[in-house]
Amino acid sequence: MQRKISAFRELTHADLQKINDMKTCVAFKKGQVVLHEGARAQGVYCIHKGNLKFYKMNADGKEQILRFAMAGDLIGYRSLLSDEAIRVSVAALEDVHACYIPKASFFEIIHSNPKFSLNILEASCKELGEAGRVIASLAQKSVRERLAEVLLILNATFQQDADGNINLQLSREELASMIGTATESAIRLLSEFKEDKFVETSGRKIKILNNAALRKVANLYE
Amino acid sequence: MQRKISAFRELTHADLQKINDMKTCVAFKKGQVVLHEGARAQGVYCIHKGNLKFYKMNADGKEQILRFAMAGDLIGYRSLLSDEAIRVSVAALEDVHACYIPKASFFEIIHSNPKFSLNILEASCKELGEAGRVIASLAQKSVRERLAEVLLILNATFQQDADGNINLQLSREELASMIGTATESAIRLLSEFKEDKFVETSGRKIKILNNAALRKVANLYE
DNA sequence: CGATTAATTGATACTTCTCAAATCCTGTGG
DNA sequence: CCACAGGATTTGAGAAGTATCAATTAATCG
Numbered sequence: 453m454q455r456k457i458s459a460f461r462e463l464t465h466a467d468l469q470k471i472n473d474m475k476t477c478v479a480f481k482k483g484q485v486v487l488h489e490g491a492r493a494q495g496v497y498c499i500h501k502g503n504l505k506f507y508k509m510n511a512d513g514k515e516q517i518l519r520f521a522m523a524g525d526l527i528g529y530r531s532l533l534s535d536e537a538i539r540v541s542v543a544a545l546e547d548v549h550a551c552y553i554p555k556a557s558f559f560e561i562i563h564s565n566p567k568f569s570l571n572i573l574e575a576s577c578k579e580l581g582e583a584g585r586v587i588a589s590l591a592q593k594s595v596r597e598r599l600a601e602v603l604l605i606l607n608a609t610f611q612q613d614a615d616g617n618i619n620l621q622l623s624r625e626e627l628a629s630m631i632g633t634a635t636e637s638a639i640r641l642l643s644e645f646k647e648d649k650f651v652e653t654s655g656r657k658i659k660i661l662n663n664a665a666l667r668k669v670a671n672l673y674e
Numbered sequence: 675m676q677r678k679i680s681a682f683r684e685l686t687h688a689d690l691q692k693i694n695d696m697k698t699c700v701a702f703k704k705g706q707v708v709l710h711e712g713a714r715a716q717g718v719y720c721i722h723k724g725n726l727k728f729y730k731m732n733a734d735g736k737e738q739i740l741r742f743a744m745a746g747d748l749i750g751y752r753s754l755l756s757d758e759a760i761r762v763s764v765a766a767l768e769d770v771h772a773c774y775i776p777k778a779s780f781f782e783i784i785h786s787n788p789k790f791s792l793n794i795l796e797a798s799c800k801e802l803g804e805a806g807r808v809i810a811s812l813a814q815k816s817v818r819e820r821l822a823e824v825l826l827i828l829n830a831t832f833q834q835d836a837d838g839n840i841n842l843q844l845s846r847e848e849l850a851s852m853i854g855t856a857t858e859s860a861i862r863l864l865s866e867f868k869e870d871k872f873v874e875t876s877g878r879k880i881k882i883l884n885n886a887a888l889r890k891v892a893n894l895y896e
Numbered sequence: 897c898g899a900t901t902a903a904t905t906g907a908t909a910c911t912t913c914t915c916a917a918a919t920c921c922t923g924t925g926g
Numbered sequence: 927c928c929a930c931a932g933g934a935t936t937t938g939a940g941a942a943g944t945a946t947c948a949a950t951t952a953a954t955c956g
Binding site: 536574673 | 736757801807810812813851854895
């Protein structure tokens with residue numbers, strides 16, 4: 453589940469050098485919005501350090517988290533390549549280091565380097581597969597099942613810190629938003645999981661204690 | 675909303691000829707499954723005629739429709755390009771004519787023809803954007819809002835027949851599955867829309883009578 | 897340390913699901 | 927062509943799952 457693919461892998465040294473010349477280093481503070489829904493992407497960011505969230509805002513100002521980006525991921529390419537406005541905002545969950553490649557340079561690389569576009573194609577196909585899972589989960593599973601599933605996925609995606617906690621800290625509100633439920637409901641179910649000794653929490657740190665039990669709750673047998 | 679992009683557009687005559695030599699014509703009967711979740715794709719299908727549904731089956735055998743494919747669409751490429759098993763089954767909603775391009779030939783085209791892979795990349799980015807909309811809708815909207823939204827989207831995507839009905843006929847169960855609700859709930863809400871004169875139905879034919887009202891119900895102001 | 901925000905718990909209301917029953921529709925065989 | 931079986935659709939009633947609102951407690955930040 454951990455992402456290890458960079459769109460830049462397997463490129464020649466010369467190509468990498470060319471890309472290097474086009475890019476600019478940028479940093480984002482925790483909470484800063486990198487891409488705004490509705491705007492036009494002007495380029496892409498390649499993440500070096502720090503996690504980000506993709507989210508949509510609904511009419512009531514409620515946020516819906518769709519997925520995350522982490523080191524090695526490329527963001528903003530969807531809007532450029534589909535030639536549509538940005539449909540999903542992206543914000544830094546922690547301080548982020550990234551490099552910026554402007555639109556023109558990005559298309560130059562894309563056109564001159566088939567391998568690069570194939571790498572992006574592969575990444576977007578994986579994201580598409582993952583989106584399918586999320587859709588089926590939201591449509592068919594109960595909030596309880598979804599919470600268990602999301603905890604397992606976060607645990608697998610972001611790995612664990614030294615103490616075994618999921619290596620990504622979200623507010624209860626953000627956690628609820630991933631699952632598509634009210635904050636209070638997410639909290640209540642998380643409390644149940646704690647009572648059942650499936651998980652353990654300390655502030656925003658969450659530690660999975662019983663993976664198998666959660667898989668069962670989530671109806672995941674893959 | 676109507677799809678007009680073929681992955682094969684803008685290819686040279688020579689390229690098209692080459693692809694032509696690699697492909698085989700195939701037909702699927704209504705209801706036939708074209709791609710099976712869990713299997714490995716052996717090639718891609720380019721749809722000439724007929725609509726298909728992408729769906730997932732949950733543990734209880736309940737089907738979740740994710741999206742549709744229609745004439746001009748390419749299916750099966752996600753599994754090949756991400757090198758993963760098929761994650762979403764595809765079945766014909768009506769008799770389908772398609773051409774089949776085996777895996778090896780597909781990769782040959784992809785590698786020798788950057789334009790082709792860019793076209794696919796563009797298509798997959800659009801699908802990804804659409805998947806985001808579906809996720810936010812399922813997570814944040816009520817069943818009533820989702821039904822209105824789905825009716826509008828089907829109407830825009832599949833256009834109307836001579837009588838103004840949505841040019842795609844689904845069972846109530848399939849409609850409910852798109853929305854992620856129980857069949858009875860979908861029927862009840864559809865009946866409400868009929869009472870309110872927002873829609874009119876005749877068997878599986880559905881006709882939108884008041885687009886604006888449905889947009890309002892769906893909270894769509896884009 | 898206050899002040900503000902986040903997290904938690906309780907009570908209640910609302911939405912949606914499930915089960916049951918009735919009606920409608922469709923294709924098939926007589 | 928008609929009757930009929932089996933499935934799809936529709937409606938009702940009650941149960942279950944979630945959301946909302948309110949009140950407390952905990953955590954965080956200047």
